[in-house]
Amino acid sequence: MLGSVLILAMLFSPGCSTGPEKNSPAGKNGKITIGFSLATLQEERWQRDMDILVAKAKAKGADVIVQNSNNNIDDQIKQVKYLLDQNIDILLIVPQDAEKSAEAVDLAKKKGIKVICYDRLIKNANTDFYVSFDNTKIGEYMASMMVSKVPMGNYIIVNGAKTDYNSYMYNQGYKNILDKYIYDKSIKIVDEIWANDWRPEDSFKCVEKALQGGKKIDAILAANDSLAGAAIEALSEQQLAGKVSVAGHDADISGCQRVAEGTQLMTVYKPIDQLAEKAVDVALGLLKNNYYASNTYISDGENDIPYAKVEPIVVTKDNLVDTVINDGFHRLEDVYLNVPRDQWPVK
Template sequence: MRIKQLIILLLLTSLIFIVLSSGCSYKKPADNPDKITIGLSMATLHEERWQRDVDALRAKAQAKGAEILFRNANNNIDNQISQVKNLLSEGIDILIIVAQDYEKSQQAVQLARNKGIRVICYDRLIKNGNTDFYVSFDNIKVGEYMASLMVSKVPKGNYIIINGAKTDNNSFMYNKGFKNILDKYLYEGTIKIVDEVWADDWNPEDAYKCVDKALSAGKKIDAVIAANDGLAGSAIEALSKKHMAGKVLVAGHDADISGCQRVAEGTQLLTVYKPIDQLAEKAIDVAMGLLKNDYYASNKIINDGEYDIPYEMVEPVAVTKDSLLDTVIRASFHKLEDVYRHVPKNKWPSKK
């Protein structure tokens, strides 16, 4: 009797395995397994960092003997869907995608699935996408770094928060990081948020309009937390019109050269450096592992709203005026002479 039950159990287990496997039938690299083609679908190259990502991904792929086919959607979801179709028609072996729209980009995932192509979300998660992997930074920690340093300098007063695009899941993660730190102060009433906006497609003009409107209305502003350096730059531009740049503290992130220059000049309190080289290397390692071994080990997961997705995370680094030399410059992310271009040379830090 026990033997019969054991046989039935084994048959049922095998059936479950077959059903699960049949739902995930992936294409193997083409006739020549040594020549792997990775499709790269970028949402945009508007911000400086994204071109760095493309260059790093190409270099890392080439070092592993793989080739990158690249498309840029220019912040247009219809372009992204069309370009993914094109990449799939060119016979890519795996797709790395920076989602233009964290909900609608799910269509691109389904197109790849239909062709048996695995999908890696690069930096931006796709909602309910059930992708094969997510490779990004600790985006909640990015927001926490920004807000934590800000409240250490401005523990009470009026804040403006300028979030990123609502179509980008990272915007909500950064915002969660902001609020993790600010909620205590908001509850106590020592900090008040006088305005909070979401920038369409990360458009810096929305940041300028928000700060300019608040200043024109006579609102007192003590601090601005902007979700990237582009938004921070436009907020500072609006402050400059009222001769308030450097007096109202502003936080951004991405460690763009312009953001780092403002940190060096004192008009921006901080930025956050995200080691793109490390992120690109992880993405290519994951891609090669999935293609050659059918798996890539990860001890982290993130929920995309419906599914738990394996997650490779790179730690971000907060950057202030005092740490520019030991972070972005020492990492060769930027050159000292570029960061301090607008600072008198006698005020440059000396390399140790």
């Protein structure tokens, strides 16, 4: 126990460690316990999500038990069982698999535990709430920025994992913008892949293969900054970094550094602070009032799920200071680490 927050980042076998002993709806210490099941901590942003959400919950008097399944759906389901055995009051889940995670929801429902999808939607599971960004808009922002820079040419699309429904929403956003350019043959999609478990090496191999095959590449849409970074690494081996426009999102420090350096056209800042606070507020509202107001809904395939939507923000070389730096997400000296000091902007 650290303060009033319990963080268990690995899978524990039954009987190893217990959460707060509870009487419904909160433990004997009078606090609500939130179970937070993460699919991964592979990307920088998920570590931030975990840290910020735990801090937000603590500030509102709640305990959090965290589990990380390292992109293994079987482990995630086992970890959800573990969380339920700790008598959590509510479950927040970042599903590793948009369809198979429905089993975890079913386990929670059988125990009368409400489930909130955090950032990623679970299909056909009728969860109690979905808290995320406007993921289709993220794809639209990326594609709009790209066509303004490269209105004609050969594009590669590196999608995220097929098991993550967000990947499809980003892709829909791309297509909402690109379709008319593809139709009039201004833009040609010369390759499109889906990165298994969001693995950067899939992005690297895709771009490397295209270049080795003699394909001319003008633009790359990559579904996050890790995939964008791997694409740029492949470009750099052919001295093409900065010459081919690449878009990513998440505003990871490495992505923001590449934007500052000019090797990545843009990223998208997702205010995790707002997302985490909204998730905690929804959780506490559902527990205390059995209700949290929402005017927005999203279909999970079978059901309309209440949707708390946080707006994403486009980040380019021109507004790095006004966005991620002034918001305290990154420090100026970290973002411009690889840029000569005399080229740093005035904060």
